[in-house]
Amino acid sequence: MADPLTITHPNMDAKWFDMAVHRAHLNGCRVIPTGVAGVLFVTSGSSNVTYRVTRTECCCEGHRRVGKCQHRALACAYADIYRKIERTADSGTAA
């Protein structure tokens, strides 16, 4: 039996996290792998800027100001969803 998919999003409560992921999708933010474990790039969507993001840090101005942002929310969601898909694939069980 599959274990439940949980997403870890430090310093973002559930409501804020949901809103931030939704806003990131609306803005067209994209997640790009870096090849480095625990690090992703996330595009701003509205400009050509790309941010370096970990589960706890993002180099954008908003994150510097308030300690959370849509880029990090999106990265947390992607990281945990991808890991879940990988684990499901590895286990050889049907989806």
Ligand SMILES: [Zn+2]
């Ligand atoms: Zn950010």
